[in-house]
Amino acid sequence: MNWHQLLSLKRYGDTQKRLRIEQDETRLGFEVDYDRIIFSSFFRSLQDKTQVIPLSKTDFVHTRLTHSLEVSVVGRSLGRSVGKKILQKHPALEKTYAYKFNDFGAIVAAAALAHDIGNPPFGHSGEKAIGEYFSVGKGKRFQDVLTPEQYHDLTHFEGNANGFKLLTETRNGAKDGLRLSFATLGAFTKYPKASLPHKPTKHIADKKYGFFQSEQAVFENIAADLGLTKQTGEGVRYHRHPLAYLVESADDICYTIIDFEDGINLGWIDEDLALEYLINLVRDNIITKNYSKLGTKNARLAYLRSLAINTLIAETVEVFLTYEEDILKGEFQHSLLDKSKYKAQIDDILAVSRNKIYQSNEVVEKEIAGYKIINTLLDAFTTAIENQRNNQATNYDKMLLKSYLDNVSYKEGDTYAWLISLCSNIALLTDGNALRTYKKITGNYSY
Template sequence: MMNWEQLLRAGRSDLKKRTASSPEQYRSEFERDYDRIIFSAPFRNLQDKTQVFPLPELDFVHTRLTHSLEVSSVGRSLGKSAGKYLLQKYPELESKGITSSDIGAIVAAAALTHDIGNPPFGHSGEDAISDFFKFHPCGQMWKPHLHEEEWADMISFEGNAQGFRMLLEKDNGLQLSFATLAAFTKYPRPAKIEKKDKNRRSQKKYGFFADQIGQYHNLAKLLGIPASGKDTWYRHPLAFLVEAADDICYSIIDLEDGCTLGLVQLEEVVTLLAEIIGDRFNEEKLNSLNSKSQKLAILRAMAIGRLIEESVDCFKKYEEQMLSGEFDSALTDMIDSAHVLEKISRLSINKIYRSQPVLEKEAAGFQVLEGLLEVFSKALYHKYYDSDRFSGQDRSILRLLPEEFRTDKEALMPYLLLRNLVDFISGMTDKYALSLYRKVKGISLPGA
């Protein structure tokens, strides 16, 4: 049985040395997490990564950065509200210096990073990286050099696991607190496990790569998170709030973007969101607003507010079962408005996610990422495993890679070599990936 005092343990570490940092008087550990993320390079890169629609000239369509900020804002509200309940139920937490704002800060920081490991071109980028190793000859030739669990990582790229890796990367300067890192990890398992339990939401995807199982094991031990099986753990309860914040935002805000772009009719949006808002919906007041953007803004705000209330109520209801590991579902699947969110999901799939601009972006993403992986992975393979075929072209290509490929002896191991290559490519912005692809394929020249 988990307990909140241990789950909210302050301190931060690299999970190897276990050296906690000293607290500051004017910022809590968890507020420092938020600030470190905001100023980090991986977070800034999200401003040029696709959320759903190709990055447009118009400002109203969301990028990964604006989406992450909105998810974090919703997460803070969820965390603070849930925190007030927890402090009332467990008064000993207050004696340990824990406040509802601390709990809000943990959820806000974890939510801020929830997409930090996503590659260029949205979720199609994840599929493109996986498919390269599954199907492309230049990806397949690495298979004999990897262990089974390492190969499982390569053929099923997962942005959540990439995010966990990035948050622990020393060069990023993040070194987040224990609680924030655990709240971030919605899927506490590696890619390859003995048996996946389809009834457990936390096992739907995976949350860390094969070489980081030991680090998550240390994190779980520090926070008192029990294992649910071999190399699988229960979720940190605050991870349910991080997930709910993301579910709420992409459901409502993708719908808003789709309406703004003319893919969904305003009348459809009003009908759906009015069902969530319930008695608070005032059609007369809505009709008094002049512009579509004003109407969408008020509908969005009221719908998100209602979904936050319902999600917190659901958290309160199942909180003890979260501590025991018995509860393992998405909060937004359990709330009163779940049936409306399901309607929104079906509409979004048909009219937004399968729209022409989105499909064109996905098709381009497959070509760009496959092309980059082909060029770089082939050059690396020739250099280290087939030197007779290492060409001048390969040599020139490898000079475009980051410095660690030339200086880090550990990276010469095949799995870590590929891990660093995927770090490089998945960390690119959409525009940089497209630009580099054109150059290495000879489609355009530098300065042209």
């Protein structure tokens, strides 16, 4: 892979090349990507989607929206820092093609902003609820009419793949989705493979998958333009766009530090214990006299959080530059933070977060409710669509179709097409909308 090709400004529908040297410096194409994402309805819905605690009423707990904004800020810093060094190492990128170090930052910032855009309500338990409806629930009835790849898209429903779908599919007359640059779409796709084969290797890019069968041709077109190299072996699998490693690191840094901070603010993690863990991470960089002057828990947390994020940004940049050639060859198989000298400290913090936050009674109880909500919606909607397609729709089915399924393409196409469309639309629901819809269709809604 080469950087000039990887920084493609091309968008779907372009009839001529977009050259960096011809770009308007006041509003670059990569910055347009950011604008299109932030003004999209998909992004706005993240304000009522779980980051840590489903249906939380606590103001200072992060939502997917605040998390995504923070990841984008960290991603921009990572991209700019890396870009500056890349241009020094490959001077033709600037001298011949006019790329600037800020371009790297803009690409990573836009991709990071969108990184959670496809996640269902109720966090990762929402993905599992959709998947298990098809693998062990009533949705298993569809297995015989689907290919193994199509069925795996459903039984292992993936927010990353749904995000790629939302960003690229023609929807409600908007052709080719948000029409982002191919560079941003490449950086967005952390797992550039189809759903099968499932975890064929321990390579980080094979951990999950990045596109449904419905968008496979779209991704292959983008990969060809970017010059992403195919992995050998079974299935459609590519090596990552190098900037996807930075998007991943920005996410890793934020949820490691900021989810931990949420747990402290909620009182689920003891402050003294938490401060000890954070100090272990930043011990080499902390200015003791400044820290000792801070008189409140919030001030101490804010100082350590800022220092920890800055420390991990600098470390991520160093690791990326160390392994840049391996990354371009597709030979780097880890996340960047897995190669960090702070890995032990990061693992310690994540272990506390899993025990005290992610597996807390409040989180688990609300995830249980999320399972019930999503399963009920899927069962009611799949039944209504099946009955309509078989000319057996009841009055109840028709009311569901009219009220809730206008955006689902169920009138034409095969079974897989309407199932993946339905799941994508359910994934678009916010936590609150999913709960309200559940109450309405079960007759448990107060008007």
